[in-house]
Amino acid sequence: MNKIIYADNNATTRVAPEVFEAMRPFLTEEYGNPSSMHTFGGKIIKDIERSREALAGLLGASDPQEIIFTSCGTESDNTAIMSALRVLPQKRHIITTKVEHPAVLTLCKYLESAGYRVTYLNVDNAGMLDLEELKSSIDQDTAIISIMYANNETGVVFPVEEIAELARTRGVIFHTDAVQAVGKIPFKLTELPVDLLSLSGHKLHAAKGVGALYVRKGTRFSPFMLGGHQEQNRRGGTENVASIVGLGVACELAKKFMEDEQVRIRKLRDKLEAAVLKNIPHARVNGHRQRRLPNTSNIGFEFIEGEAILLMLDEKGIAASSGSACTSGSLTPSHVLRTMGIPFSFVQGSIRFSLSRYNTEEEIDYIIKSLPPVIKRLREISPYK
Amino acid sequence: MWFYSDKVKKLFKNPQNVGEVKNPDAVGDVGNIICGDALRLTLKIDKKTEKIIEAKFQTFGCASAIASSSALTEMIKGMTIDEAANVTNKDIAEYLGGLPEEKMHCSVMGMEALEAAIANYRGAPLKQEMVGQERIVCKCFSVTDKKIIRAIKENNLKTVEEVTNYTKAGGGCGKCQPEIEKLLKEFWSKEATKGACAKEPPRKKLTNLQRISLIQETIGREIRPQLKTDGGDIELVDIDGTKVSVKFLGMCLGCPSTGVTLKSFIEAKLKEFVDEEITVEEVRE
Numbered sequence: 001m002n003k004i005i006y007a008d009n010n011a012t013t014r015v016a017p018e019v020f021e022a023m024r025p026f027l028t029e030e031y032g033n034p035s036s037m038h039t040f041g042g043k044i045i046k047d048i049e050r051s052r053e054a055l056a057g058l059l060g061a062s063d064p065q066e067i068i069f070t071s072c073g074t075e076s077d078n079t080a081i082m083s084a085l086r087v088l089p090q091k092r093h094i095i096t097t098k099v100e101h102p103a104v105l106t107l108c109k110y111l112e113s114a115g116y117r118v119t120y121l122n123v124d125n126a127g128m129l130d131l132e133e134l135k136s137s138i139d140q141d142t143a144i145i146s147i148m149y150a151n152n153e154t155g156v157v158f159p160v161e162e163i164a165e166l167a168r169t170r171g172v173i174f175h176t177d178a179v180q181a182v183g184k185i186p187f188k189l190t191e192l193p194v195d196l197l198s199l200s201g202h203k204l205h206a207a208k209g210v211g212a213l214y215v216r217k218g219t220r221f222s223p224f225m226l227g228g229h230q231e232q233n234r235r236g237g238t239e240n241v242a243s244i245v246g247l248g249v250a251c252e253l254a255k256k257f258m259e260d261e262q263v264r265i266r267k268l269r270d271k272l273e274a275a276v277l278k279n280i281p282h283a284r285v286n287g288h289r290q291r292r293l294p295n296t297s298n299i300g301f302e303f304i305e306g307e308a309i310l311l312m313l314d315e316k317g318i319a320a321s322s323g324s325a326c327t328s329g330s331l332t333p334s335h336v337l338r339t340m341g342i343p344f345s346f347v348q349g350s351i352r353f354s355l356s357r358y359n360t361e362e363e364i365d366y367i368i369k370s371l372p373p374v375i376k377r378l379r380e381i382s383p384y385k
Numbered sequence: 386m387w388f389y390s391d392k393v394k395k396l397f398k399n400p401q402n403v404g405e406v407k408n409p410d411a412v413g414d415v416g417n418i419i420c421g422d423a424l425r426l427t428l429k430i431d432k433k434t435e436k437i438i439e440a441k442f443q444t445f446g447c448a449s450a451i452a453s454s455s456a457l458t459e460m461i462k463g464m465t466i467d468e469a470a471n472v473t474n475k476d477i478a479e480y481l482g483g484l485p486e487e488k489m490h491c492s493v494m495g496m497e498a499l500e501a502a503i504a505n506y507r508g509a510p511l512k513q514e515m516v517g518q519e520r521i522v523c524k525c526f527s528v529t530d531k532k533i534i535r536a537i538k539e540n541n542l543k544t545v546e547e548v549t550n551y552t553k554a555g556g557g558c559g560k561c562q563p564e565i566e567k568l569l570k571e572f573w574s575k576e577a578t579k580g581a582c583a584k585e586p587p588r589k590k591l592t593n594l595q596r597i598s599l600i601q602e603t604i605g606r607e608i609r610p611q612l613k614t615d616g617g618d619i620e621l622v623d624i625d626g627t628k629v630s631v632k633f634l635g636m637c638l639g640c641p642s643t644g645v646t647l648k649s650f651i652e653a654k655l656k657e658f659v660d661e662e663i664t665v666e667e668v669r670e
Contacts, residue, residue: 113613305421307447311387311397325421326447331526331549331556333421344419348445381403381451383425383443384418 005363008319009203010152010180010296010354016205016253019246023207026242034239035228044241051248055212058251059197060188068213068231069244073179073200074103076213077146079224079235080175080196081107084144085116086222088173091143095172097121097129097158098339100148103198104177105335108146117141126288127156127340134163138170149178149197150185153323153336153352154287155296157181164193173219179203179211183254184261184293195219201243205356206250210243257357265355266294268364272353273297275368280375286342286350295355298323300337300346301375303384309351312374318367323350345384389448390482392456397448402441402458413502416494420526420553422446424454426498428461430506435466442498449481449488456480457495470503472496473539474551489551493536522564525557530568537572545569560642563611563650588660596659597624603658604631608651612637619651627662629655632669643667 006014032041034048049064056064070076081094081104096108098120108118119137121129129147138145145167150157160176167174175196178187182197183204189197196219201210215221215234227236254261277283282302301309306324313320323334325348332338337347353367379385389397409427416423422445429439440458444451456477461469474492478484484492519529536542536551545565549556555565591599604621612618617637622630631651633643640646652665 112616303418303445305446305450308397308451311448314387315398324447331421331553348418348421381400381443382445383414383423384445 003317005318005359005366007353007355007359007363007367008321009356009359010155010352011321012202012208013205013356014358015202015207015246016250018253019206019249022249023242023246026245030241034241035230047245048239048241051244051251054248054251058182058187058255059199059214060186060190060192061214062190063217065232066189066214066217068215068234069239069247070211070213070225070235071209071237071240072211073101073177073198073203074211075224076179076198076200076211077101077103077175077177078107079213080198081111081144081146082224083196083220083222084173084175085111087220088143091141093117093119093139093141093143095119095121095134095137095142095145095147097123097147099123099127099151099153099336100146101152101177101179103179104146104148121147123156123339125341127151127154127286127336128288128291129158129163131159131162131166135166138166138172142170142172144173144175146175146177149176149181150293151287151336152180153334154298154340155180155293155354156287157185157291157293159291160194161192167195168193180293180296183250184295186258186262189214189216201247201250204250204254206247207243210240210247212247260357261294265357265359268359268361269295269297269353269355271361272364272367273299276371279368279372283375284346286337286340286346296352297354298337298350298352300342301349301351302343302345303382304349304375304378306349306351308378309349309374312378313351313370316370316374318370321352321354323352324348387448388485389452390484392480392482393449393452393484396452396455396481400442400451400455402455402462403443404441405443406439406441411502411506413498413500413505415497415501416445418445422450422491422494424450424494424498426454426457426502428502428506430466437461437464437466437469446491446494447488449484449491450494452481453477453484453491453495454498457499461499466503466506469499472499474536475540486547486550489540490553493551522568523552523554523557523561526553528552528554533565533568534572537569543569543573560615567649567653591660593626596627599659600624600629600655600663603655604651607654607658611650612646622668627660627664629663629665630668631665633667 032044034044036042052064052067055067112118121133123129147158147163149160164174173195176194177198179200182199195216197214199212202208223234225236276299284300286298286300306322307326310322323337325331325333333347406427406429410430411428413426425443427441428437431438440462442454442458444454460480474496477492477495519531521527522530533552533554540551542548545555545562548554548565555562616635618634620632622632637643647665647667655663
């Protein structure tokens, strides 16, 4: 098989052909700067606003002006947290979880070194939060609660609605990193009282280098990138026009394919998972089986190491990812799986498959067929049995 | 992404000598599942000639760990025990056409398994013999000072990052990084004096005022930023001649290793930058 079977869609996704076509003119003839006075540039504002409307549509936001375009999910996360700290300078406490993406965790670690107090909430064996722990962590000093919508490694979805309501009643700004959730599950922000929400274009078939931050009307905001008057003075820097336009189209497509995501992709994921668990002994699914994104499956294979599994799958044209130490870019394995208390023997051999609308049943069958001999071979080499 | 040599890829895909030798004359077990790699080496040795007739391995680990193990077994087959004892991690890496820097610890694991097997053959309980003289520096990966110094020496390592690449030490929580830095400094300053014999010229004597301001400056520049990376901090309480009193703050409070931090980090830094005579003590409320 020459074709690559791409099952790493939580890392990044294929740019939808429709998105690419929509972007093309802005990388060729329509190169004007939307801030320009002349028509050639200035007219492009309309395209950006159309994209903003599409995004608001996907999120179920009441007003497109609640959307600020950024360069990526990380910028959105940084903007949200730093904004809350700037508008509430007397408050020095942040609540987040131990399983956040580095975009939030690394910033929080930095803020700790700068004298802020950070509470990192635990998760249980299934990757779920204890809302009582959250409740008891909020105090007079808490400036912001930042909790992800869905976990990138396990796909576990947090009870964001309850958290948002809790934050609202306690008068604390609530931010959710929804980078993995937007485009995969339906949103209705008019009914979900989050104050700030981050998303990233390249996770939903738009290009890399574009993201957005939703800022609910009435939420006090302080910009992160200081510069020109773009985005109504909320984010300086010339707009990434082509990518912003592409993101708008990607949002329209995501809305259209939402049912596909919920039904067909979920079915494919469940088929893959069931077959793997049936065919391969000493394997387990990491994370809550129900409260999960429909596209993500994180499976631990005991006694073997993830990088070796990935490399063998790579040979067979299958692209996935792992939480093992060797693949994490450091020497320690996934902080998410370790926080969940998954035994080390499973963490090191954990593989994440994450699907998208471009995956077919044929591809899933190929993975199902290819995986058992890989696992068997590596277990033959391993001293653990 | 994978930046492996063709040889590593080839041996990963088709490893040689996988398994266990029946009734082995020597067994070398190193690593564990928490560290992320482990290797069990079994050898058949001709008692008369002391030649290694058969060598097999079982490895838990990434592609380079499996390839290193395979390489090791190929290399030592036919060698006498004495010859095999001279095989180093460098030899293994060379056989593989090189390893990425951050994977060098895989070749070190091969060398260690071989050493353990040879010790096992000779009836020397390797681990127990060493325990008395060694100290665990990196608690995350159980790496001793002896192993670190050896890696520094044999591979000409100059930075903490390099030490981590070769031994894993410092690659977990990172708390031992100042200590690794100290080992590096000690080793290389010893090496420097070995050759040249040139003693450092005595430092200019400081006035009280100069000493106080230098202590403050050193704490601000060298000590506090490092402690802060672990969420800790200190406050300078008083300076009396060469006696410095500090108070621990933040995460340092209640940290069981403040004693070590006080002497091997704070005091060492002040001795280095201010005055050899300096002693530091902790003040508690």
